[in-house]
Amino acid sequence: MKQFKNLIAGEWVTGASEVENINPSDTNDIVGTASHASAAQVAEAIAAARQALPKWNAGTVQLRSDILSTISNELFARKEELGELLAREEGKTRAEAIGEVGRAANIFRFFASEVVRIRGEKLASVRPGIDVEITRDPVGVIGIITPWNFPIAIPAWKIAPALAFGNSVVFKPSELTPGSAWALADIIARAGVPAGVFNLVHGSGPVVGDALLNGVDAVTFTGSVKTGNQIVRRATERLIRVQAEMGGKNPLLVLDDADLETAVSCAVDGSFFQTGQRCTASSRLIVTAGIHDRFVDAVAARLDKIVIDHALKAGTQVGPVVDKRQLEQNLRYIDIGINEGAQVRVKGELLKRETPGHYLSPTLFTGSSNQMRINREEVFGPVAAVIRVKDYEEALSVANDTSFGLSAGICTTSQKYARHFQTHAEAGLTMLNLATAGLDYHVPFGGRKGSSYGPREQGTYAIDFYTILKTSYLSV
Ligand SMILES: NC(=O)C1=CN([C@@H]2O[C@H](COP(=O)(O)OP(=O)(O)OC[C@H]3O[C@@H](n4cnc5c(N)ncnc54)[C@H](OP(=O)(O)O)[C@@H]3O)[C@@H](O)[C@H]2O)C=CC1
Numbered sequence: 001m002k003q004f005k006n007l008i009a010g011e012w013v014t015g016a017s018e019v020e021n022i023n024p025s026d027t028n029d030i031v032g033t034a035s036h037a038s039a040a041q042v043a044e045a046i047a048a049a050r051q052a053l054p055k056w057n058a059g060t061v062q063l064r065s066d067i068l069s070t071i072s073n074e075l076f077a078r079k080e081e082l083g084e085l086l087a088r089e090e091g092k093t094r095a096e097a098i099g100e101v102g103r104a105a106n107i108f109r110f111f112a113s114e115v116v117r118i119r120g121e122k123l124a125s126v127r128p129g130i131d132v133e134i135t136r137d138p139v140g141v142i143g144i145i146t147p148w149n150f151p152i153a154i155p156a157w158k159i160a161p162a163l164a165f166g167n168s169v170v171f172k173p174s175e176l177t178p179g180s181a182w183a184l185a186d187i188i189a190r191a192g193v194p195a196g197v198f199n200l201v202h203g204s205g206p207v208v209g210d211a212l213l214n215g216v217d218a219v220t221f222t223g224s225v226k227t228g229n230q231i232v233r234r235a236t237e238r239l240i241r242v243q244a245e246m247g248g249k250n251p252l253l254v255l256d257d258a259d260l261e262t263a264v265s266c267a268v269d270g271s272f273f274q275t276g277q278r279c280t281a282s283s284r285l286i287v288t289a290g291i292h293d294r295f296v297d298a299v300a301a302r303l304d305k306i307v308i309d310h311a312l313k314a315g316t317q318v319g320p321v322v323d324k325r326q327l328e329q330n331l332r333y334i335d336i337g338i339n340e341g342a343q344v345r346v347k348g349e350l351l352k353r354e355t356p357g358h359y360l361s362p363t364l365f366t367g368s369s370n371q372m373r374i375n376r377e378e379v380f381g382p383v384a385a386v387i388r389v390k391d392y393e394e395a396l397s398v399a400n401d402t403s404f405g406l407s408a409g410i411c412t413t414s415q416k417y418a419r420h421f422q423t424h425a426e427a428g429l430t431m432l433n434l435a436t437a438g439l440d441y442h443v444p445f446g447g448r449k450g451s452s453y454g455p456r457e458q459g460t461y462a463i464d465f466y467t468i469l470k471t472s473y474l475s476v
């Protein structure tokens with residue numbers, strides 16, 4: 001059986017315990033075992049990263065660019081095989097998983113180019129005979145903590161800029177997806193990254209994640225609100241840099257003048273594809289009265305036809321829920337919605353397939369109010385609730401009445417409402433006639449309010465988190 005080891009100071013090492021990595025499409029299938037590091041091993045990884053730092057950031061940008069290109073090339077070349085591993089351990093479909101590996105490859109390629117574009121500024125001083133230069137230094141050792149739902153793309157959009165801008169890394173992936181993390185680390189290690197510059201430590205959040213927060217110079221996190229808030233607090237106590245990308249309760253507005261087919265596609269894709277396990281998923285469908293019934297009927301009809309099965313089976317459109325704990329959370333929220341008085345238009349059922357897996361069909365609530373828990377808390381499963389409103393103004397007000405602010409979408413043919421929404425939606429991302437989920441890799445990503453903390457990730461803006469500005473005064 002495959003053992004997913006830790007990479008510390010350039011060596012693949014066994015941890016303190018072995019934990020099985022179970023395929024959610026077939027719980028009899030053990031993908032491998034993850035070798036969970038001890039807190040002492042995490043400290044060793046941080047020490048190795050610190051020791052490797054000076055040589056790495058003194059190296060040429062050409063070297064770093066070449067290494068990132070090598071990583072990108074191997075990801076592209078092996079995207080089918082790595083996609084299969086990802087789908088097997090996480091449960092998204094083969095096509096989605098291959099797409100995700102391609103996305104990671106593009107991210108490494110993007111930062112391979114960015115690294116040779118690191119710029120500074122030179123200004124005249126307000127005093128005579130002095131020049132002022134503004135340059136960017138690496139931050140130091142970056143701790144990276146990631147969730148299971150994009151187990152290659154999210155690590156890629158944190159690791160690639162960290163390395164590009166001269167930092168070293170200690171990476172802790174989710175316990176549920178050690179295989180993809182291990183495969184990525186193996187590619188990075190063989191691409192010519194010097195020993196200690198990139199380290200991988202497997203293990204649980206409370207043990208390994210917690211130990212990681214002790215010694216790093218900055219931490220970048222994606223995951224739940226609860227954990228994100230804990231990490232932000234710990235990091236600010238230590239006065240280290242922190243970036244946290246947390247959940248969403250993303251609204252999709254459907255106005256009377258929307259193209260019905262477009263609106264239904266946006267809702268079905270954004271709310272239910274990838275088993276609803278996206279922080280950008282549209283879990284609140286805010287629909288004006290004139291189109292409400294036609295929209296609900298059409299979404300329900302579409303949900304009836306979705307093929308839910310083994311992630312690697314040809315024809316599967318939606319795979320299983322990632323694990324038993326998440327499945328139980330989804331079922332709990334379905335009960336909460338029913339008990340709160342929402343009407344169940346489509347009821348999520350546990351499904352039996354050829355292999356034993358965590359299969360759950362979509363749930364569509366109607367007649368829900370924005371105050372219900374199902375509309376205020378992130379479920380992170382194939383569950384969406386329709387909120388009926390009278391007009392655009394009410395729809396916008398409901399959309400913004402949330403503690404989150406990640407993605408917000410609108411389906412309309414009106415320029416006036418589309419533009420107004422773009423300006424007034426309190427979210428980091430707005431989508432016009434598009435699903436709330438699904439991002440480009442070269443532009444900034446992040447939210448507002450409780451969804452995000454710290455500078456934006458991705459694209460040319462990523463540099464702001466991974467570098468520190470230095471202002472130098474030179475007497476000439
Ligand atoms: N916004 C998003 O992108 C995502 C949101 N979620 C939400 O989070 C919920 C739970 O999913 P889960 O994966 O458990 O999310 P978590 O926030 O618990 O986990 C995200 C990462 O943080 C780690 N972690 C957990 N506790 C700590 C800690 N005390 N210190 C440092 N690191 C820690 C986890 O480790 P480990 O899990 O390995 O123990 C994992 O690597 C989901 O139901 C969903 O609502 C989940 C994934 C993505």
Ligand SMILES: O=C(O)CCC(=O)C(=O)O
Nearest residue numbers: 277278279280437438439
């Ligand atoms: O919608 C996407 O493509 C990415 C969303 C995301 O980052 C997440 O769900 O964690």
